[in-house]
Amino acid sequence: MRKLVIALAGLTATAVAVSPALAQGTVKVGLVMEYSGQFADAATQLDNGIKLYMKKHGDTVAGKKIEIIRKDVGGPAPDVSKRLAQELVVRDNADILAGFVLTPNALSASDVSEQAKKFMVIMNAATSIITTKSNYSVRSSLTLPQVCATFGTWAHKNGTRKVYTMASDYGPGHDCEGAFSNAFKAAGGEIVGAVRMPVANPDFSAFVQRAKDINPESIFIFVPGGAQPAALGKALAERGVDPKKIKVMGTGEVTDDSALKNMGDDALGILTAWHYDHNHDSKMNKEFVAAYKKEYGGLNPNFFAVGGYDGMHLIYEALKKTGGKTDGDALINAAKGMKWESPRGTMSIDPETRDVVQTVYIRRVQKVGGTNVNVEFDKVVDVKDPVKAAMKK
Amino acid sequence: MIGPVIGVLFDGFAYGMLLFLLSVGLSVTLGMMNFVNLAHCAFAMLGAYVTVFLMNDLKWPFLATLPFAFLAAAFVSVLLERTLYRRLYRASDLDQVLLTIGLAFVSVAVAAYIFGTVLQPVQMPPYLRGSFNVMGVNFAVYRLFLVAVALAITLILVLTLEYTRFGAQVRAAVDNQRMARGLGINVDGAFAVTFALGSGLAGLGGALAIEIVGLDPSFAFIYLVYVLIVVSVGGLGSIGGSFLAASLIGISDVAGKYYVPELGAFLIYLVMILLLMWRPAGLFGRR
Numbered sequence: 091m092r093k094l095v096i097a098l099a100g101l102t103a104t105a106v107a108v109s110p111a112l113a114q115g116t117v118k119v120g121l122v123m124e125y126s127g128q129f130a131d132a133a134t135q136l137d138n139g140i141k142l143y144m145k146k147h148g149d150t151v152a153g154k155k156i157e158i159i160r161k162d163v164g165g166p167a168p169d170v171s172k173r174l175a176q177e178l179v180v181r182d183n184a185d186i187l188a189g190f191v192l193t194p195n196a197l198s199a200s201d202v203s204e205q206a207k208k209f210m211v212i213m214n215a216a217t218s219i220i221t222t223k224s225n226y227s228v229r230s231s232l233t234l235p236q237v238c239a240t241f242g243t244w245a246h247k248n249g250t251r252k253v254y255t256m257a258s259d260y261g262p263g264h265d266c267e268g269a270f271s272n273a274f275k276a277a278g279g280e281i282v283g284a285v286r287m288p289v290a291n292p293d294f295s296a297f298v299q300r301a302k303d304i305n306p307e308s309i310f311i312f313v314p315g316g317a318q319p320a321a322l323g324k325a326l327a328e329r330g331v332d333p334k335k336i337k338v339m340g341t342g343e344v345t346d347d348s349a350l351k352n353m354g355d356d357a358l359g360i361l362t363a364w365h366y367d368h369n370h371d372s373k374m375n376k377e378f379v380a381a382y383k384k385e386y387g388g389l390n391p392n393f394f395a396v397g398g399y400d401g402m403h404l405i406y407e408a409l410k411k412t413g414g415k416t417d418g419d420a421l422i423n424a425a426k427g428m429k430w431e432s433p434r435g436t437m438s439i440d441p442e443t444r445d446v447v448q449t450v451y452i453r454r455v456q457k458v459g460g461t462n463v464n465v466e467f468d469k470v471v472d473v474k475d476p477v478k479a480a481m482k483k
Numbered sequence: 484m485i486g487p488v489i490g491v492l493f494d495g496f497a498y499g500m501l502l503f504l505l506s507v508g509l510s511v512t513l514g515m516m517n518f519v520n521l522a523h524c525a526f527a528m529l530g531a532y533v534t535v536f537l538m539n540d541l542k543w544p545f546l547a548t549l550p551f552a553f554l555a556a557a558f559v560s561v562l563l564e565r566t567l568y569r570r571l572y573r574a575s576d577l578d579q580v581l582l583t584i585g586l587a588f589v590s591v592a593v594a595a596y597i598f599g600t601v602l603q604p605v606q607m608p609p610y611l612r613g614s615f616n617v618m619g620v621n622f623a624v625y626r627l628f629l630v631a632v633a634l635a636i637t638l639i640l641v642l643t644l645e646y647t648r649f650g651a652q653v654r655a656a657v658d659n660q661r662m663a664r665g666l667g668i669n670v671d672g673a674f675a676v677t678f679a680l681g682s683g684l685a686g687l688g689g690a691l692a693i694e695i696v697g698l699d700p701s702f703a704f705i706y707l708v709y710v711l712i713v714v715s716v717g718g719l720g721s722i723g724g725s726f727l728a729a730s731l732i733g734i735s736d737v738a739g740k741y742y743v744p745e746l747g748a749f750l751i752y753l754v755m756i757l758l759l760m761w762r763p764a765g766l767f768g769r770r
Contacts, residue, residue: 126592128701131600285744290705293695295494296740299621303487317602317697324694328614328623351604352697389601 116155117409117416120178121189122199127165131316132191132394136213138386139398143406146381151406152414159184168198175199179206185416186211188401191394193217193261200224207418209408209425213401214394217265218477221445226418228425228444230401231393232365233475234262235269237341238312240450240470241363242273245308248468250274250337252282254306256297256322258313259286266312266341269476282306289314294325302329308337315343320352327356333455334359342367342464345455347390350462357462360455365448366393366434367464378433391433400432404439436471443478489620491741492734497626499733500633501695504688505706506713507640507725508681514720515657516674518568519576521583523685524710525590525703526556530686531693532594535603545608549690556686557679564678569671587703594700603698611694625694632691636684640722653677657720712751716758718765727766731758 121140123133140158149156159182161174171194178184179202187203188211190196196215200223203210210227212220216234221227245253253274257267263286271281283304287297301309309331313322319340326338333356342364343349350357368379368390378399382391391399404425409416411424422444429438437448449471453464509523530552537548563586571579607625614623644650656663656670664670689702696705709732717728732751739750746753762768 126595130595131602131699134600287740287744288749293498293736295498295623295626296491296737297744299487299490299494300741300744317699317701320602320604321695321697327612328625329621330614348602348604352602352606354606 115153116157117151117186117414118157118159118182118184119186119188119405120159120161120175120182120184122161122163122171122174122178122187122195123189124165124191124195125160125162128316129165129191132214133189135389135392135394136189136191136398138382139391139395139400140213140402142378142382142385142395143399143402145385147406151409152412154409154414156405163192163195166192166194168194171195172198172202175202179208185209186405186421188405189213190215193220196220197223200227203227203418209405209416209418209421211401211404213397217261218475221443222478226422228404228422228439229446230404231397232446232448233477234266234312234341235477236446236448236473236475237363237365237450238266239269239273239476240473241310241339241341241452242270242279243277244363244452244468244470245310245339246274246277246279250279250308250339252280252307253310253339254282254301254304254308255284255310256301256313257284257286257311258289258318260289260314262314263289263312265477267310270310270312273476287313294318294322295329298322298325298329298331302331302336306336308339311338311340311344313340313343315346319344319346319349323349323353323357323360327353332359333357333361337361339363342393342453345453345464346392350455350464353462355457355462357455358457362453362455362464363450364393364453364464365450366396367451367453367466368392369458369463370434370451370466372433372435374431375433396432396434400430400434400437403430403432404428440474442482443475445475445478447472447474449473487741491738493620493622494626495734495737496730497623497629497733498695498737499730500629501688501692502709502713502733503633503726503729504629504636504691505685506688506710506717506729507636507722508684508688509710510714510717510720510722510725511681512678513714514718515653515677516572518572519579519583520568521580521707522563522586522590522703523583523682524689524705524707525587526560526682527685527689527692527706528590528594528698528700528702529559529689530556530683531689531698531702532598532603533686534690534693535598535605535698538605539603545611549687552690553683553687556689557683560682561675561679564675568678587707590703591700594703598700600700603693605693605698607694629691632687636687637722637726644722649673649676709751712755714765716755716765718762718768721765721767724765724767728758 125133163171186209190212191214193215196212203226204224212229214231218233257263339361345362408421408424412420427441435449440447449469450473451466452468453466456465533555534548534552537543611625652668652673656673713729717724735754736751
């Protein structure tokens with residue numbers, strides 16, 4: 091009995107001694123991501139970016155240890171995402187919410203961030219309005235209109251006059267198509283036709299045939315990353331839509347690494363606008379790509395990975411600024427206006443909208459040293475999200 | 484004006500043939516053995532991964548990988564049939580559904596574990612790429628190839644089931660199991676071979692589908708819906724029914740996307756509903 095009492099007393103003592111130290115000494119980052127299901131690949135890449143950043147910069151910031159708690163949403167499931175965010179805040183005492191590959195998941199978790207006043211870093215989800223849903227959220231990835239509207243204006247400036255648009259029939263697709271078309275028309279161009287394709291769509295042949303029969307001067311494409319870009323690219327080639335004759339334009343997903351590998355030489359000449367590619371020529375990016383490849387079996391990092399990497403950078407730097415304080419107000423104020431050098435180039439957080447400001451690169455698929463890559467040949471610097479800029483007016 | 488119509492019919496037919504290859508195995512097992520196998524597309528995925536592995540890692544030519552896609556899927560399915568499926572032949576539909584959908588989930592996780600979640604890169608040999616023009620109509624070479632394979636397989640299947648001793652045994656076992664056993668037919672064996680055949684065909688279909696739709700671990704689920712539509716519209720156990728249903732679904736899908744893109748991919752569901760209202764047991768359903 092005596093032994094037991096001593097043991098108990100000892101335990102209590104350690105518990106008392108340890109727990110405040112633990113609470114002071116760690117910052118818990120709750121990641122809500124789509125680790126399983128259709129978007130597992132995106133989440134994996136994003137997570138790799140996070141892990142790589144932590145490996146390079148250590149897991150201690152401003153005297154505090156960073157602890158990552160991972161939660162799997164399993165796909166587009168806003169209710170699950172919200173529940174997980176709640177659990178993270180209430181049960182796991184997470185200080186920061188982060189991750190979010192998909193827009194609906196980011197939107198629903200924003201409520202939790204707003205009510206609990208928790209700093210939230212959106213590392214991928216790219217619909218414009220997400221950051222308006224919580225005053226404590228920032229974005230480290232991109233907004234689709236940022237890329238698409240920029241591309242619309244650029245296309246007209248560089249001689250394109252008539253465009254046929256093909257976009258996936260869901261939120262981001264509407265977002266991007268709308269931004270592109272509006273910017274293109276505002277510049278004086280003409281949209282000769284538009285088609286919206288179902289998101290769950292295995293066979294593109296009919297849509298491509300329809301586009302080809304209209305024989306437009308150029309085609310603008312938005313499809314979600316994953317299996318679709320390659321399938322669409324193959325359909326283009328199969329139908330004889332030659333990027334050298336009909337200008338094919340799209341967002342970065344259309345010519346990401348796996349899509350390029352699948353399309354082969356049929357992809358040559360496709361124009362895309364995007365904020366990151368592993369071929370981006372800078373010392374920092376070369377190091378980033380080399381480290382990433384070494385760590386993850388020779389895979390090139392993509393925009394998901396860089397979103398996670400920069401998101402982690404944002405968390406680290408914000409914590410440094412607050413001296414380790416983790417309350418939402420302190421962190422969000424630290425993040426506002428922050429500017430840094432990322433593998434993708436210079437980027438910053440707009441102090442007004444808390445959204446990402448960055449360079450949009452215009453690239454063309456070319457053969458370099460025997461492989462097809464996206465070659466940057468033009469860029470538009472310091473692009474803000476056009477939707478929120480328009481909302482303000 | 485006639486050009487696009489023929490083009491759409493051809494594309495739709497070719498897409499239908501792909502659906503046919505993927506679903507005919509399920510139709511056979513579901514109709515003949517009365518077993519609800521929702522893991523059917525997992526076998527298709529297995530075949531597809533075998534092809535990708537042989538092509539990319541061992542540098543085999545595409546055509547040479549196809550028999551192995553068939554064999555691998557058939558072999559694994561027999562293994563599962565002998566160890567798991569056969570225990571549930573007399574169980575309720577719900578039990579069968581639970582087991583097989585579980586297997587499908589497992590297959591997705593296994594594929595993601597082994598091959599990663601990335602889209603598998605595959606490049607067809609040059610002679611299967613591109614397209615040619617006949618009187619203003621665009622024919623894609625790969626789709627012609629698909630149609631040819633599907634027609635050949637239909638022929639072989641029909642001939643096997645109708646005119647061989649094995650086919651007669653299978654049909655006898657389906658019609659009256661007890662009587663068939665009484666006559667000395669090895670019913671278990673016949674079912675195992677039928678099951679392997681069906682899954683093998685799925686494996687082949689999966690391998691052929693990569694070029695059109697790509698391959699990642701979600702394959703086992705994405706196609707399940709289409710396959711179930713084809714099987715239910717065609718009527719259980721009917722090869723001719725599956726063939727007709729797959730063609731109809733394929734053509735209406737492509738035609739819908741071409742002529743009324745606003746309806747998008749919804750049209751095939753509409754077609755399915757109308758057909759099933761007209762013939763609840765499917766086009767060639769016997770029950």
